[in-house]
Amino acid sequence: MRTSFAIGVDVGGTRIAAGLIERKGRIVKDLQKLTPHNGPFAVVDAIIEAIEQVAEGVHPSEIAGVGIGLPAQIDFLKQSVEFCTNLPLAGVDVRSLVLSRVRHEVTIDNDGHLAAYGEFRYGSAKGARDFLMLTLGTGVGGGLFIGGEPYRGSRGLGGEIGHMVVQMDGPPCPCGGRGHIESYLGRPAIAAKGREAAAAFSGRAIVEEAGGDPAAVSAEAVIKAALKGDEVARAILLDAGEVLGRALVGLVNVFNPRLIVVGGGVGEACGFLVERAAEVMQAEALAGRRDVRFIQSELGNDSGILGAAALAFDEHDSREGLHR
């Protein structure tokens, strides 16, 4: 049976978003709630509550299923959470726990993969068979589509663009590694650079954006100062853009994508950081691969719930033997 709706859930370190979504990508109903920080079962309860709220009033037979994006490394084949930095979900069988309490099929995936899925099905990567999605936020995530299919690797753990090494023995990354893209572009890394500048006279504008307290400097304070034209803050973000550009040279040389879609809170706020990355990539990538287009995510914050819903539709259709 062809169903009309799917439920997409996007679990972040701060918020859980959920939506009831039509096949063509229209969001019929959506909501957001704060992510609880008192243990894994509170997070699972909040996910279930969000699903029940958006599904209210719709007959279960009309719902294709639930897709859930988690800020975690997911073994897609086993549907297990292998590693999760910001929430205590590693080793927790999120899928089974949710499945036992809702009346729909449930599929979990990495949030960056689902953002790419959302852009592919409903957003700025529609029709692009080979593209790269980058989500620049607290962490750096992403997803890769090759030949019109999401690339997951042998177990579903692939596509962790944020954890590519760009500097040998570089700064520590939240994952435990060193010198990864996220060590330079994650919010904590940008905030640390801002605090370094704040400790010197040159960081005055950044400290002002943090309410006058050098210890309170966040990535947002650096971004705000840069957008107001502060050169020190701009230099911090342009340096980060340069690091990203170098990493993209490698990715473009290997995968030859047609598009690079940039999303996430930092990516959306910092057009000039993304432009710097594009310049570096275009100057240094191997000939013939430089015509990659850089575009902003069209779906913004909704890419997560839309991608999760698209996955739920696809899983439903393949269970039912329907063609896309």
Ligand SMILES: [Zn+2]
């Ligand atoms: Zn890392």
